[in-house]
Amino acid sequence: MSDSDVALATPVELDDQPAWTPPTWDEVVREHADxxxxxxxxxxxxxxxxxDLTQETFIRVFRSLAxxxxxxxxxxxxxxxxNLFLDMARRRSRLRMEGLPDDTDRLAGDDPSPEQVYSETHLDPDLQDALDELPPEFRAAVVLCDVEGLSYEEIGATLGVKLGTVRSRIHRGRQALRASLERRxxxxxxxSA
Known part of the structure; x- marks a missing residue:
């Protein structure tokens, strides 16, 4: 390589490693949508x-991928x-609106929906209901730890909070879950008595 070649080469090319190229939109969605x-x-x-949250996530990913x-x-x-979930929860806490029941204008089918099958095979409905009762910050920490299997450090990086805050949220979230499940x-x- 001549001196002029070195001046034109990028640092990545000097290391003989290919430059990182972002995956295509299709690759990202196909690999990570589930x-x-x-x-x-x-x-x-x-x-x-x-x-909605999944769609917003991929829109944000698409805008930020480069x-x-x-x-x-x-x-x-x-x-x-x-972060998008926490933003959504904050917006909703400011806007309290009553929606129509989920079964409005729908005919009951014989087969369960994919969401029902997934819910029934993965988390107990009482546990999901108890999770839904948690404040968003606690719910996010508990789900990331106990359902997704992230470490405390990864959760701290994901939520943008310190390790002590992660531990506190998980501990308090688990306490609230236990209390809710015991009430149930x-x-x-x-x-039954």
Whole structure:
């Protein structure tokens, strides 16, 4: 390589490594859509909000993909999804609107919906209901830890909070889950007695 070649080469080319090229939109969606939807569903507790959150996540990814610095792509997706969920929860706490029941103008089918099948095979409905009762910050921390299997450090990076805050949110979230599940068990016992 001559001196003029060295001056024109990028640092990556000097290391004989190919430059990072972002994946295509199709590759990102195909590879990560299920995981993003699953996290969104666990955070929101319903399919409509999960679909909206998944769509918003991929829109944000599409807009930011060119500026993404290679690292843990899944962690980046978790962070975007979780931050968008927290934003959505904050907006909703300011705007309290009553929606129509989910079964309005729908005919009942014989087969369960994909969301029902997934919910029934993965999390107990009482547990999902108890998760839905948690404040958004606690729910996000507990879901990322206990459902998605992220480490405390990864959760801290995803939520943009310190490790002590992560531990506190998980501890308090789990306490609230235990209390909620115990109340549900008591109600079930009383109803069956």
């Amino acid at each position: 995981r993003v939807y699953r996290l969104a569903y666990r955070l929101t507790g319903n399919s409509h909000d999960a679909e 500026s993404y610095k290679p690292g843990t792509f899944e962690g980046w997706l978790h962070r975007i999804t979780t 068990r008591e109600l079930t016992r009383e109803a």
